[in-house]
Amino acid sequence: MEYRQLGQTGLRVSAVSLGGIPLQRIPAGEAEELVRTAIRHGINFIDTARAYTDSESKIGAGLQGLTELPIIASKSMARTKEAMAADVAKSLAAMGLSRIDLYQLHNVKDLETLERTLAPDGAYAALLEAREKGQINHIGISSHVVSVLLAAVETGKFATVMVPYNAIENQAAQELVPRAAAMGLGVIAMKPLAGGALQYAGPALKYILGNPHVSTALVGMDRLSQVASNIQGAEGCLQSDERNQLEELVSKWAGRFCRRCEYCQPCPQGIDIPMIFILDGYHTRYGLQEWARNRYQVIPVKIGECVECGQCEERCPYGLPIREMLQECRARLE
Ligand code: SF4
Ligand code: SF4
Missing domain, CATH: 3.20.20.100 (NADP-dependent oxidoreductase domain)
Structure with missing residues (x-):
């Protein structure tokens, strides 16, 4: 070592x-x-x-x-x-x-x-x-x-x-x-x-x-x-x-991986976008499904409040399809 x-x-x-x-x-x-x-x-x-x-x-x-x-x-x-x-x-x-x-x-x-x-x-x-x-x-x-x-x-x-x-x-x-x-x-x-x-x-x-x-x-x-x-x-x-x-792995993930830089914030609806992606990461990659769902439950503004304004995607420096990704998270976390 x-x-x-x-x-x-x-x-x-x-x-x-x-x-x-x-x-x-x-x-x-x-x-x-x-x-x-x-x-x-x-x-x-x-x-x-x-x-x-x-x-x-x-x-x-x-x-x-x-x-x-x-x-x-x-x-x-x-x-x-x-x-x-x-x-x-x-x-x-x-x-x-x-x-x-x-x-x-x-x-x-x-x-x-x-x-x-x-x-x-x-x-x-x-x-x-x-x-x-x-x-x-x-x-x-x-x-x-x-x-x-x-x-x-x-x-x-x-x-x-x-x-x-x-x-x-x-x-x-x-x-x-x-x-x-x-x-x-x-x-x-x-x-x-x-x-x-x-x-x-x-x-x-x-x-x-x-x-x-x-x-x-x-x-x-x-x-x-x-x-x-x-x-x-x-x-x-x-x-x-x-x-x-x-x-190879980097190119597979790069377009759909949130770096938690927070540039997409604030969402006019108050959705904490990076936090939702963090919880989804715990759900999909860390095997903490129940923990992630419980944490999501106490988030004050849920994904359903998204009005698809697209402002977050304009600000994301990595060009992530945030709206689409949020809906995928919703299916797992709600
Ligand atoms: S701007 Fe993009 S990469 Fe940064 S936190 Fe928001 S969604 Fe994640
Ligand atoms: S598209 Fe949805 S999540 Fe993104 S800024 Fe607009 S309301 Fe917020």
């Missing part, structure tokens, strides 16, 4: 790391075994989130009895100081830890939210206090929106950025990843397999890790066999036949 610096945190993380989303859909015993197997194979960075239901507690159970702990990261979508302080305490309790190595602002969608979290009564203030108290070591941020992360990097307040980065969604590679690395931040590439759209894991991981600015590729796994195959697949450089395989 290759290990890389996580920015200026002083931590060295495995190039392939374990993401906590899929742990939600497997039984507790299997999740614990998966965590231990990953650690045995040299994975030393595990990331989860408050939002991933029982993922934190399953990871905590997998860490029980270990003499040497891996580097643990979690995150919260709390935006106020009070709510973030409560979530840090919940994460610590769920994982049975006295300290979490990296705690992140989760899924900061726009500049307004970034500003709100950085206000004196915002979530960031709680993370500073948690760091002073020794509950966490480093503060990071995750987002699907490159411009938000670019602004976050420039604040100098974060040790890491987490961003979707894969052969389909590679917009972060142009400006964000080199800038974050130049500013000394660790770069955590999430969704390196494009949420399951890239079936050839080895080439997809080599593609990401071929970028020397990436600290680690965070891979969601739900089967023990994936641990060794992902680690082995990620070794070495991308060969020309692997590049061809990847390019």
Whole structure:
């Protein structure tokens, strides 16, 4: 296993790391075994989130009895100081830890939210206090929106950025990843397999890790066999036949894959288009059908409110047939 610096945190993380989303859909015993197997194979960075239901507690159970702990990261979508302080305490309790190595602002969608979290009564203030108290070591941020992360990097307040980065969604590679690395931040590439759209894991991981600015590729796994195959697949450089395989998949998905850039927003009807595509991705590629349908139920404006005005399609830089895609999502999620 290759290990890389996580920015200026002083931590060295495995190039392939374990993401906590899929742990939600497997039984507790299997999740614990998966965590231990990953650690045995040299994975030393595990990331989860408050939002991933029982993922934190399953990871905590997998860490029980270990003499040497891996580097643990979690995150919260709390935006106020009070709510973030409560979530840090919940994460610590769920994982049975006295300290979490990296705690992140989760899924900061726009500049307004970034500003709100950085206000004196915002979530960031709680993370500073948690760091002073020794509950966490480093503060990071995750987002699907490159411009938000670019602004976050420039604040100098974060040790890491987490961003979707894969052969389909590679917009972060142009400006964000080199800038974050130049500013000394660790770069955590999430969704390196494009949420399951890239079936050839080895080439997809080599593609990401071929970028020397990436600290680690965070891979969601739900089967023990994936641990060794992902680690082995990620070794070495991308060969020309692997590049061809990847390019085939990229061209298959490119015209129908939402990159969650938010440019299509706002919809005049109030439909949260990127959120619906995220939920549909969980439904179709992550195997979380019930979870995705339940989340869709609480979305305030449903797909049926679409009046087919087409404004979203005019703004989408990837030319996605959003109206048609939304109707397909509707059939799955409603
Ligand atoms: S539908 Fe298009 S504009 Fe909207 S978030 Fe997805 S990729 Fe971006
Ligand atoms: S086409 Fe539908 S989803 Fe798109 S902006 Fe118009 S109302 Fe909203």
